Amino acid sequence: MRLFFIIFLSTFVFAKTLYIAASSNISYAMKDLINEYKKQYKNTYIKIIYASSGKLTAQILHNAPYDIFLSANMKYPEVLYKNKKALTKPKVFARGLISLFSVKYDNLSIKSLLTAKQIAIANPKFAPYGKAAIEMMKNAKIYNKIKDKLIYSETVTGVIPYVINSADIGIIAKSSLYSKKIKNLGKYYYKDVNISLYSPINQGVVLLTNKKEARNFYNFLFTKKAKNIFKRYGYLE
Structure with a gap:
């Protein structure tokens, strides 16, 4: 774990770098989200690490240097918030099918x-x-x-x-x-699959740092443009 942090930090040191930890299911929509986001914030370098929500949560609890966490459900962001690893309460940004x-x-x-x-x-x-x-x-x-x-x-x-x-x-x-x-x-x-057979998969996001780039991306996730992208990639609004 320690070696991971050293490599992570030494490889991606940028003044305006945004480090995103994201559930792997979001990866397909992320390219369009980033392209839309960069129309307004052109100078932000974005590094995304994809993994299961559980694995990313474990990394964050061990002080992995991410700025924002996009989870496949609300459970893991809530764990981070309760453990004072998140600055914001978990908020639903999309619902998966x-x-x-x-x-x-x-x-x-x-x-x-x-x-x-x-x-x-x-x-x-x-x-x-x-x-x-x-x-x-x-x-x-x-x-x-x-x-x-x-x-x-x-x-x-x-x-x-x-x-x-x-x-x-x-x-x-x-x-x-x-x-x-x-x-x-x-x-x-x-x-x-008929949605009556399973609970809606509320996907949650939390801010992990107070960096301006992180807050900008966090706010962008709740814009109409971002919502339309999620809908286009198989999510409920």
């Missing part, structure tokens, strides 16, 4: 999970999208029938290569459908 994804099943539905041999999901211990997948299965009353078929990736984005290489079906963040890896497949299938 889950979808079924496959390169084998062309008529996807919840029932497809019953016939699949392997189902890939993000690890529910660390990834909110994995937790939503489990909740969906339980509410659909199929969890006990398919739990032995589940294979886990560390993050929700890691579900995609599992499905491409081995799993019959994956449960992914809807935003993942906009990844280059999926678009380059040419042929794939997906089905949005």
Whole structure:
């Protein structure tokens, strides 16, 4: 951990650098968000570290030098706020959705999970999208029938290569459908999961430092332009 901090600090020392810790599901929308943000703040250099929300929270609790944290749920920002690692109370900036994804099943539905041999999901211990997948299965009353078929990736984005290489079906963040890896497949299938089967995935943000660049980006996340970008990438407003 100490070596990580040394490399982190020595490699990216800029006067106007913004260090963002972000859940991996946000990565697909981030390019457009940054491009829009830089129309107003051209001189800000932005460094983004993507990982599971749980792993990023652990790093921040051990004093990782991030300025702002974008989580896949509200739980982890709340942990940081309670531990006085965040300057602001957690605030919802977007709501995530889950979808079924496959390169084998062309008529996807919840029932497809019953016939699949392997189902890939993000690890529910660390990834909110994995937790939503489990909740969906339980509410659909199929969890006990398919739990032995589940294979886990560390993050929700890691579900995609599992499905491409081995799993019959994956449960992914809807935003993942906009990844280059999926678009380059040419042929794939997906089905949005009815939101009545799982709790809305409220994605939370907190400020970790009082840097001007961090506050500017924090405020930008709640503008109409940012909201439209999130909507375009598979999130609820």
